[in-house]
Amino acid sequence: xxxxxxxxxxxxxxxxxxxxxxxxxxxxxxxxxxxxxxxxxxxxxxxxxxxxxxxxxxxxxxxxxxxxxxxxxxxxxxxxxxxxxxxxxxxxxxxxxxxxxxxxxxxxxxxxxxxxxxxxxxxxxxxxxxxxxxxxxxxxxxxxxxxxxxxxxxxxxxxxxxxxxxxxxxxxxxxxxxxxxxxxxxxxxxxxxxxxxxxxxxxxxxxxxxxxxxxxxxxxxxxxxxxxxxxxxxxxxxxxxxxxxxxxxxxxxxxxxxxxxxxxxxxxxxxxxxxxxxxxxxxxxxxxxxxxxxxx
Numbered sequence: 509x510x511x512x513x514x515x516x517x518x519x520x521x522x523x524x525x526x527x528x529x530x531x532x533x534x535x536x537x538x539x540x541x542x543x544x545x546x547x548x549x550x551x552x553x554x555x556x557x558x559x560x561x562x563x564x565x566x567x568x569x570x571x572x573x574x575x576x577x578x579x580x581x582x583x584x585x586x587x588x589x590x591x592x593x594x595x596x597x598x599x600x601x602x603x604x605x606x607x608x609x610x611x612x613x614x615x616x617x618x619x620x621x622x623x624x625x626x627x628x629x630x631x632x633x634x635x636x637x638x639x640x641x642x643x644x645x646x647x648x649x650x651x652x653x654x655x656x657x658x659x660x661x662x663x664x665x666x667x668x669x670x671x672x673x674x675x676x677x678x679x680x681x682x683x684x685x686x687x688x689x690x691x692x693x694x695x696x697x698x699x700x701x702x703x704x705x706x707x708x709x710x711x712x713x714x715x716x717x718x719x720x721x722x723x724x725x726x727x728x729x730x731x732x733x734x735x736x737x738x739x740x741x742x743x744x745x746x747x748x749x750x751x752x753x754x755x756x757x758x759x760x761x762x763x764x765x766x767x768x769x770x771x772x773x774x775x776x777x778x779x780x781x782x783x784x785x786x787x788x789x790x791x792x793x794x795x796x797x798x799x800x801x802x803x804x
Contacts, residue, residue, distance in 0.1 A: 682718025
């Protein structure tokens with residue numbers, strides 16, 4: 509059954525604020541990335557135990573670890589130890605929380621090197637090790653099309669899947685809006701969210717909702733409410749639901765980033781929280797509308 513969740517650290521840094529936003533939306537799940545500014549696989553043990561107790565008391569569940577494992581901050585030409593250590597810390601914590609999904613990536617793109625000169629064999633080897641670690645623990649690793657090898661274009665994601673058996677995808681609708689399509693000739697155009705989705709949809713186990721517009725003049729992305737940008741969110745959602753998708757749909761608004769100025773104080777925190785809740789309400793309404801049109 510389709511369920512809604514989100515990166516609640518975009519509503520609040522602290523767990524209490526994250527739980528409050530989730531419950532205000534009528535949801536039972538959080539995709540946990542940061543609590544108190546630290547990724548959940550990095551917070552101290554005593555603090556993690558407090559998190560477990562508070563979640564159990566609130567009835568809110570962590571459905572997915574939004575980990576930093578093999579992400580765009582990790583280079584493939586540097587030692588594997590950092591991501592491996594994060595994975596080793598993540599497994600027992602996920603088991604403790606009953607979390608069965610972990611978002612991972614495929615290491616940063618090596619700038620200055622051609623798309624087919626990205627040390628892909630080493631990437632595949634490392635991801636096979638990560639996939640095996642999580643699989644043996646009863647956890648499904650899902651790869652996100654972000655600023656990484658698999659995010660260079662849909663053929664690279666499919667190549668990754670061919671070489672890492674058991675890996676599934678979390679498709680982020682908004683990332684193609686600002687990512688170069690390295691399957692095309694230089695200067696690279698930006699990707700099409702629909703094109704990327706169309707080629708990988710059979711491998712999708714989880715969905716991130718993000719939307720926005722890229723300005724080629726400034727080189728900046730302006731994030732919008734879902735359906736108001738160039739990510740073709742309603743079209744992708746309708747196609748997924750029409751074909752029987754029954755997994756999680758996680759919001760990652762990025763709208764609150766404009767409120768991250770610490771000098772703005774309480775008003776900024778309230779605006780950030782309100783933006784997250786409003787985003788969630790709009791996505792919920794969009795999904796309900798699509799389901800009704802499909803007779804679901």
